[in-house]
Amino acid sequence: MADVDESRFDELAGQLIEAGRFFFSRGWVPATSGNFSARLDDGRIVLTVSGRHKGRLERDDLMLADLDGRSLSPGRRPSAETGLHTLLYRRNPQLGAVLHTHSARATVLSMRRPQGVWLRDYEVLKAFPGIETHTSQVHLPVFANDQDIGRLAAEVERHLDREPASPGYLIAGHGLYTWGETVSDALRHVEALEFLFECELLQTRFDSHE
Ligand SMILES: CSCCC(=O)C(=O)COP(=O)(O)O
Numbered sequence: 001m002a003d004v005d006e007s008r009f010d011e012l013a014g015q016l017i018e019a020g021r022f023f024f025s026r027g028w029v030p031a032t033s034g035n036f037s038a039r040l041d042d043g044r045i046v047l048t049v050s051g052r053h054k055g056r057l058e059r060d061d062l063m064l065a066d067l068d069g070r071s072l073s074p075g076r077r078p079s080a081e082t083g084l085h086t087l088l089y090r091r092n093p094q095l096g097a098v099l100h101t102h103s104a105r106a107t108v109l110s111m112r113r114p115q116g117v118w119l120r121d122y123e124v125l126k127a128f129p130g131i132e133t134h135t136s137q138v139h140l141p142v143f144a145n146d147q148d149i150g151r152l153a154a155e156v157e158r159h160l161d162r163e164p165a166s167p168g169y170l171i172a173g174h175g176l177y178t179w180g181e182t183v184s185d186a187l188r189h190v191e192a193l194e195f196l197f198e199c200e201l202l203q204t205r206f207d208s209h210e
């Protein structure tokens with residue numbers, strides 16, 4: 001990899017490897033699912049190679065890509081969903097990391113709520129930037145799954161034009177995308193959303209028994 005700050009690459013790669021181990025321990029990235037990225041100071045991104053097991057990532061499973069999604073690591077194929085990462089970096093210069101997971105809860109909730117998920121009255125909403133009270137509301141849109149990542153990316157763009165402060169979104173029957181200024185911020189968002197998905201599904205279960 002020409003002209004890259006190797007020590008920063010290694011630092012971010014290490015953070016993404018650790019995130020993958022944590023997600024796998026929680027069952028959130030089964031069977032090679034999920035993909036992760038983080039932005040280097042030069043604007044390019046460290047990204048997971050397509051098809052690798054995200055719970056068992058090694059340094060060679062991370063690669064360099066530009067914001068047009070082109071591989072800058074010869075012989076390594078970027079994530080099939082790279083376009084869903086790069087659109088976010090291009091829109092928001094503050095953004096430092098994007099994490100995509102495939103938990104059972106995110107998958108089921110996305111199929112039960114095709115019109116979108118509204119999270120209200122939860123104290124843990126304060127895990128998201130700009131939210132200081134449980135009385136706030138977070139909206140996660142649910143997009144239909146699409147093997148055409150360019151078309152899906154265009155739909156996400158239209159949503160973010162309307163709701164630029166959105167902390168993430170779901171893809172129906174597929175999983176969660178969320179992001180943050182750092183890997184640690186994005187990881188906190190995954191954890192908070194997973195907790196909230198569990199709460200929402202528990203409430204649905206109680207509702208059906210009342
Ligand atoms: C077996 S998961 C199917 C592809 C997917 O949704 C995913 O998140 C992983 O794709 P990648 O190319 O990033 O490995």
Ligand SMILES: [Zn+2]
Pocket residue numbers: 033034035081100102174175
């Ligand atoms: Zn996926």
